[in-house]
Amino acid sequence: xxxxxxxxxxxxxxxxxxxxxxxxxxxxxxxxxxxxxxxxxxxxxxxxxxxxxxxxxxxxxxxxxxxxxxxxxxxxxxxxxxxxxxxxxxxxxxxxxxxxxxxxxxxxxxxxxxxxxxxxxxxxxxxxxxxxxxxxxxxxxxxxxxxxxxxxxxxxxxxxxxxxxxxxxxxxxxxxxxxxxxxxxxxx
Numbered sequence: 001x002x003x004x005x006x007x008x009x010x011x012x013x014x015x016x017x018x019x020x021x022x023x024x025x026x027x028x029x030x031x032x033x034x035x036x037x038x039x040x041x042x043x044x045x046x047x048x049x050x051x052x053x054x055x056x057x058x059x060x061x062x063x064x065x066x067x068x069x070x071x072x073x074x075x076x077x078x079x080x081x082x083x084x085x086x087x088x089x090x091x092x093x094x095x096x097x098x099x100x101x102x103x104x105x106x107x108x109x110x111x112x113x114x115x116x117x118x119x120x121x122x123x124x125x126x127x128x129x130x131x132x133x134x135x136x137x138x139x140x141x142x143x144x145x146x147x148x149x150x151x152x153x154x155x156x157x158x159x160x161x162x163x164x165x166x167x168x169x170x171x172x173x174x175x176x177x178x179x180x181x182x183x184x185x186x187x188x
Contacts, residue, residue: 036122039160041081043074047085051085079099080115092122110160112136114160117133
């Protein structure tokens, strides 16, 4: 009887450990689903590798140093990367400046509008963010381009913008709709 209880106890412990492992492993996936998808400029310019390595302060220094002297055709990439770096740094005022300057460039791309959209979401400007994500999701489309047709490559800037647009629509809807608790409080 004692060995039966020990075997059951060991089995329960193993099952509990497996359940905890799956539960803990599922947490990062759920947390990642709520994250916004910022992207560095598609073109590698000074500061890109530092942003991707998480060296945000170094990326900002390098990008600012290169911005005045970089070729005009690459300026949008540096401005986009400065926008991303300052969003990561939570310096939204500086991010807004660089995001605006990036979208004003003649070569502004889907990535540029996507990143400015994320900044607007973080500032609770859901309508402005949805407009930017919509611009990004239409970028590079030839002929008919609908938001329902997802690009084959899920890492393409257009696909990223479509995912961010869908998340923003959910956030905007929940911001407009009162909670059930708020509604019941007003009814009482």
